[in-house]
Amino acid sequence: xxxxxxxxxxxxxxxxxxxxxxxxxxxxxxxxxxxxxxxxxxxxxxxxxxxxxxxxxxxxxxxxxxxxxxxxxxx
Amino acid sequence: xxxxxxxxxxxxxxxxxxxxxxxxxxxxxxxxxxxxxxxxxxxxxxxxxxxxxxxxxxxxxxxxxxxxxxxxxxxxxxxxxxxxxxxxxxxxxxxxxxxxxxxxxxxxxxxxxxxxxxxxxxxxxxxxxxxxxxxxxxxxxxxxxxxxxxxxxxxxxxxxxxxxxxxxxxxxxxxxxxxxxxxxxxxxxxxxxxxxxxxxxxxxxxxxxxxxxxxxxxxxxxxxxxxxxxxxxxxxxxxxxxxxxxxxxxxxxxxxxxxxxxxxxxxxxxxxxxxxxxxxxxxxxxxxxxxxxxxxxxxx
Numbered sequence: 001x002x003x004x005x006x007x008x009x010x011x012x013x014x015x016x017x018x019x020x021x022x023x024x025x026x027x028x029x030x031x032x033x034x035x036x037x038x039x040x041x042x043x044x045x046x047x048x049x050x051x052x053x054x055x056x057x058x059x060x061x062x063x064x065x066x067x068x069x070x071x072x073x074x075x
Numbered sequence: 076x077x078x079x080x081x082x083x084x085x086x087x088x089x090x091x092x093x094x095x096x097x098x099x100x101x102x103x104x105x106x107x108x109x110x111x112x113x114x115x116x117x118x119x120x121x122x123x124x125x126x127x128x129x130x131x132x133x134x135x136x137x138x139x140x141x142x143x144x145x146x147x148x149x150x151x152x153x154x155x156x157x158x159x160x161x162x163x164x165x166x167x168x169x170x171x172x173x174x175x176x177x178x179x180x181x182x183x184x185x186x187x188x189x190x191x192x193x194x195x196x197x198x199x200x201x202x203x204x205x206x207x208x209x210x211x212x213x214x215x216x217x218x219x220x221x222x223x224x225x226x227x228x229x230x231x232x233x234x235x236x237x238x239x240x241x242x243x244x245x246x247x248x249x250x251x252x253x254x255x256x257x258x259x260x261x262x263x264x265x266x267x268x269x270x271x272x273x274x275x276x277x278x279x280x281x282x283x284x285x286x287x288x289x290x291x292x293x294x295x296x297x298x299x300x301x302x303x304x305x306x307x308x309x310x311x312x313x314x315x316x317x318x319x320x321x322x323x324x325x326x327x328x329x330x331x332x333x334x335x336x337x338x339x340x341x342x343x344x345x346x347x348x349x350x351x352x353x354x355x356x357x358x359x360x361x362x363x364x365x366x367x368x369x370x371x372x373x374x375x
Contacts, residue, residue: 030251033251034247037247061212061246061247061250062175062196062198062212064247064250064251065175065198065212065250065251065254066157066159066175066198068250068251068254069159069198069199069254070114070116070130072254072270072300072327073199073254073256073270074114074115074116074130075114075115075118075304075350075351
């Protein structure tokens, strides 16, 4: 029972993250990165296993960080 | 002969007229095309040369004494590799991140060797003396954001005093707003800054101090990310490349070079603007312009 609740909560994380993204104020230089992250989270949310979901979410964030640093740190 | 004439022509194009009373002077040291196109994803200065790593997987060596640059294609990349960061240790070895979880040595002719996995993903790579200086994830609010380790002992991690991770409203802002960049060190001291802040943390791994520059608040500087690049030139001197207002294409560059000597600041506006600082001493600073020229700014 408890396991089911935890699983549902974990599955909600990407959806909440997307909502925060939509409401947040993205920076122009990296605006495309925020959109890619949103799409990546949406794909991750389709994973049925919570561990896959979590790992894919982490990869989304690494890709996002790479995108932002190329946009604002790359010379 | 033709090259000498071209160089002489470039040198005669000395552009010193927009320094607003500054004691700084600039001149183009070489014509364009010194460094190949492609986003520069890493820069390291050591043993009399500056090394640049581009997104197109080219390793460039620029030497103040021996121009022009030498370029080598990076070899040994795996399919999913996306190079980021370049660090040069005190023994002259070059290191980069082919992916956030892999550290690799880069030979001077561009060969990737000594691939090793790191426990936590690294998103920035620099150097201080004989240790790699890096930013790793996950970010812990209010904890030091940088750490060091020997290149071949990646688990011997020490926190780096100075910048601490900032809290933000959302997780993605936490990732984006806590990105750190570091400039050219002097000895073990490394200047680092958050990309959207107007202050520099200078640390040698033991202690750290924050430097705020009045000149960064001037008009003509992009206040959303005012620091473009920094090079230390001793304890009390540094060169800072301030970010020009964003171009219509959205690209950012360094538009003003500020020289800080103790508490005194001088500046000179750059035209063309600069991609980054290549090297610096206490009297001279060499920058790479957006047109691929080397421009030298001197205090004399």
